Amino acid sequence: MPFLRILSLGVLFASTSSYGQEHQPAARWISDPTNGCRVWSPAPSPNETIAWNGGCLGGYAQGRGVLQWYVDGRPARRDEGEFRDGKLTGAGLRVEPDGGRYEGFWRGGRAHGAGRYVAPDGNVFEGFWRNGCPDQGANARQVGASPGECGGR
Numbered sequence: 001m002p003f004l005r006i007l008s009l010g011v012l013f014a015s016t017s018s019y020g021q022e023h024q025p026a027a028r029w030i031s032d033p034t035n036g037c038r039v040w041s042p043a044p045s046p047n048e049t050i051a052w053n054g055g056c057l058g059g060y061a062q063g064r065g066v067l068q069w070y071v072d073g074r075p076a077r078r079d080e081g082e083f084r085d086g087k088l089t090g091a092g093l094r095v096e097p098d099g100g101r102y103e104g105f106w107r108g109g110r111a112h113g114a115g116r117y118v119a120p121d122g123n124v125f126e127g128f129w130r131n132g133c134p135d136q137g138a139n140a141r142q143v144g145a146s147p148g149e150c151g152g153r
Contacts, residue, residue: 029086039086040109042144047072060086064115081106094143096120102143106127110144117141 016080029038030050035057041048054065061083062069081092086107088094094102094111104115109115110132117125117134119141128135132145142150 038085039067039083042109045076046070049073054083062086086146088144100141107131111142115143116143117143 026044027032027040027042029045030044030048031038032050032052034060035052036055037052038056038059039050039052039061051068051070051071052061054061054067055063057063057120060061062085064082067079067082067083067088068087069078076097078095079088080094081094082089082090084090086105090106091104092106099120100118102111102115102117104111104117105113107113111129113128113129115129118127125134125141129143131149132142133150134142
């Protein structure tokens, strides 16, 4: 029975390891109501909608285009660049409603590779991101990832 005790401890640890973490909404596909083209939303907001201006292949945003996000009908962030299968991939730009701006490389809808983030207060971070998280620098912000995924940065 030692195996069951170890298994029970593992289940207990796994169930308590997320205690106190901020709840993140489940990622999902979201469609442009005018053309039906879908894009990936890793952390959807309530009442989130989109407008996609670009190619659509197999029902997914494909190729170069502009993706405008809306929350409660008001413009939120804007993504420009190359999309593959509904996700920003390759060189691209994201402009946040607070004025924050990331220009650089993306993979699967997350900053990945060399990039430059300019914060709303004008502070600049140039460096590398992996899966939306900055490799270094407390002044850098996650781009396409939640703070919990980046170790609270």
